[in-house]
Amino acid sequence: MAAPAPIRVVIVDDSLVAREMLAQILATDPAIEVVGQAVDGQDGVDTVARLRPDLVTMDIHMPRMDGLEATERIMAYTPTPILVVSSSVHGEGMGRAFDALSAGALEVIKKPEPRDWADLERIGREVIRKVKILARVKVITHIRGKRGAPDPHQKVPAVPTSGGHTIVAIGSSTGGPSALMSVLKPLPRTFPLPIVIAQHIADGFIPGLVNWLDGSCTVSVKAAEDGMTIQPGVAYFAPTGRNLKVDGSRLVFSAPEKGQLYIPSADTLLSSVARTHHGRGIGVLLTGMGADGASGLKAMRVAGSPTIAQDEETSTVFGMPRAAIELGAASSVLPVQDIAAEILRMVGR
Numbered sequence: 001m002a003a004p005a006p007i008r009v010v011i012v013d014d015s016l017v018a019r020e021m022l023a024q025i026l027a028t029d030p031a032i033e034v035v036g037q038a039v040d041g042q043d044g045v046d047t048v049a050r051l052r053p054d055l056v057t058m059d060i061h062m063p064r065m066d067g068l069e070a071t072e073r074i075m076a077y078t079p080t081p082i083l084v085v086s087s088s089v090h091g092e093g094m095g096r097a098f099d100a101l102s103a104g105a106l107e108v109i110k111k112p113e114p115r116d117w118a119d120l121e122r123i124g125r126e127v128i129r130k131v132k133i134l135a136r137v138k139v140i141t142h143i144r145g146k147r148g149a150p151d152p153h154q155k156v157p158a159v160p161t162s163g164g165h166t167i168v169a170i171g172s173s174t175g176g177p178s179a180l181m182s183v184l185k186p187l188p189r190t191f192p193l194p195i196v197i198a199q200h201i202a203d204g205f206i207p208g209l210v211n212w213l214d215g216s217c218t219v220s221v222k223a224a225e226d227g228m229t230i231q232p233g234v235a236y237f238a239p240t241g242r243n244l245k246v247d248g249s250r251l252v253f254s255a256p257e258k259g260q261l262y263i264p265s266a267d268t269l270l271s272s273v274a275r276t277h278h279g280r281g282i283g284v285l286l287t288g289m290g291a292d293g294a295s296g297l298k299a300m301r302v303a304g305s306p307t308i309a310q311d312e313e314t315s316t317v318f319g320m321p322r323a324a325i326e327l328g329a330a331s332s333v334l335p336v337q338d339i340a341a342e343i344l345r346m347v348g349r
Helices: 016-027 041-051 067-077 090-100 114-134 176-184 206-214 268-278 294-302 319-325 336-347
Strands: 007-014 032-038 054-056 082-086 106-109 165-172 195-199 220-223 233-239 244-245 250-254 281-285 309-310 333-334
Touching: 007 016, 007 041, 007 114, 016 032, 016 082, 016 114, 032 114, 041 054, 041 067, 054 067, 054 114, 054 244, 054 281, 067 090, 082 090, 082 114, 082 220, 090 106, 090 176, 090 195, 106 114, 106 250, 165 176, 165 268, 165 294, 176 195, 176 206, 176 336, 195 244, 195 268, 206 220, 206 233, 244 268, 268 281, 268 294, 281 294, 281 319, 281 336, 294 319, 333 336
Parallel strands: 007 032, 007 054, 054 082, 082 106, 165 195, 165 281, 195 233, 220 233, 281 309, 309 333
Antiparallel strands: 244 250
């Protein structure tokens, strides 16, 4: 049997050093072929249109056209899986990296740099793993690059009661940042419940994700702290490298459990909510690779909580929601743009 065709990759970065380092990393795997390199966003748009690769690695800060605009153009006219490779983990640069995820890019990782040489083997393995996973994702056209983004000032009515519910727990992975924006942004400042979130993301990117969401949402968005008391109208993100549990009204960090592939674990978080909030939580499982969160969502449903899984059509990767649906963990399956309205209906009931 003939070997499968290699994954064809285009690298877009204005730094020659960065392009060559990424090319060398990818060249170590025979299943990947770098078919083109572009020196800025406009060059990237043209190169992708010409070569039609399986995946694009995209820098953010570039002359002539930056990575955000290039992502918008590519996803509008030649939809292709895009992995954002960013040197910025804080500030405006990180915000633009997450804006690129809203425009259709799939994931963001830290750019390998010469000073990372001692850890380059681990970084290289992670880059290769992401490329292999994301190249299989079937992306859709994002018309934002053709007609602009939707109105960011949409008004949402206040919610008067909580309907007996005490907390919202969310798990997400690949495609999660933009899905979380869709869920959190419509919630009003007066939202009566705390929200706890386990999002799989590369180490160092939780602060940037928190700042990006906090700047766009009316609910407050924070990085969780061990021992913190949860408050209504605040969304708390689990840290990378540690699990987050809810013990009543308190957040507790814990070490990864044996055999867990994804840290922070959505299963750990959702199961803790099922255990300590019984049937009064609301569980949500969004887009992502694998099955993390399915058993935790099932525990919440068994405890009597309403549980929501994102549908296949709006999921970047339908792995986690599919696993939950097949396990009987989801009491409803909804497009991501309808999840906030359903949560508001539940707490205002």
